[in-house]
Amino acid sequence: MLWILASLFFLWCAFREIRGSIVAPAGFDFPRPVSKSYLALVFGLAAVFAWPPVHTWYFQWLLSVKATELAENHRARVHCNTLFDTMLDPEMLASGHANPKTGRIVLQKPWCGTLMAYLRHPGRASHEELDSLDMFTHESMHIRGEMNEARTECEAVQRNYRAAKLLGVPDGTAKRNALEYYNVTYQLRGKIGGMQGAYYSDQCAPGKAMDEHLSDSTWAPL
Ligand SMILES: [Zn+2]
Numbered sequence: 001m002l003w004i005l006a007s008l009f010f011l012w013c014a015f016r017e018i019r020g021s022i023v024a025p026a027g028f029d030f031p032r033p034v035s036k037s038y039l040a041l042v043f044g045l046a047a048v049f050a051w052p053p054v055h056t057w058y059f060q061w062l063l064s065v066k067a068t069e070l071a072e073n074h075r076a077r078v079h080c081n082t083l084f085d086t087m088l089d090p091e092m093l094a095s096g097h098a099n100p101k102t103g104r105i106v107l108q109k110p111w112c113g114t115l116m117a118y119l120r121h122p123g124r125a126s127h128e129e130l131d132s133l134d135m136f137t138h139e140s141m142h143i144r145g146e147m148n149e150a151r152t153e154c155e156a157v158q159r160n161y162r163a164a165k166l167l168g169v170p171d172g173t174a175k176r177n178a179l180e181y182y183n184v185t186y187q188l189r190g191k192i193g194g195m196q197g198a199y200y201s202d203q204c205a206p207g208k209a210m211d212e213h214l215s216d217s218t219w220a221p222l
Helices: 002-022 036-070 083-088 111-120 127-144 149-166 171-192
Strands: 077-080 096-099 104-107
Touching: 002 036, 036 077, 036 104, 036 111, 036 127, 036 149, 096 127, 104 111, 104 127, 111 127, 127 149, 127 171, 149 171
Parallel strands: 077 104
Antiparallel strands: 096 104
């Protein structure tokens, strides 16, 4: 919001300058010529301040379209919380949450940024960046209709490969990233137990009860 206000302020500066060249400003007899360098500066600043919100809107739109696809056309609307949104969010302790009734997915600060970072360099993804991919797939599975956390997470691990490809990650990298999440982070959940254990099942494995036998499953042979 502050970014938009700053951007509008500089647009107003530009407007004032242009108006001054058409209508004589108060106290002057003639309009004064526009200063081109001043105009370039204020338009430039307006664009710089407009960029972060525009970029976030675009990213939310992209995630909404892809989440809807993952949720098999249950309409999803993704919102990236700012720090302020997160502080006011009753579920601020959850890094993300989803409501299948409204289709709304909320990703807390700073997880949208982490997911953006992952998509910039998927070939050298950190564990945290892979977590952000799984979080996106996991919340999409809630929109698809599953609310049991262990089943939701298992649906997500099988689709992380699909999700990464939908977000533009090259095929081989997407497969490697999705398998790494399953083999490392997911298995760790089972070992840690407690809260993390609620998101784990030993039946979430190739050929076991929770295997959906997707043709493009993370664990399907290529
Ligand atoms: Zn969940």
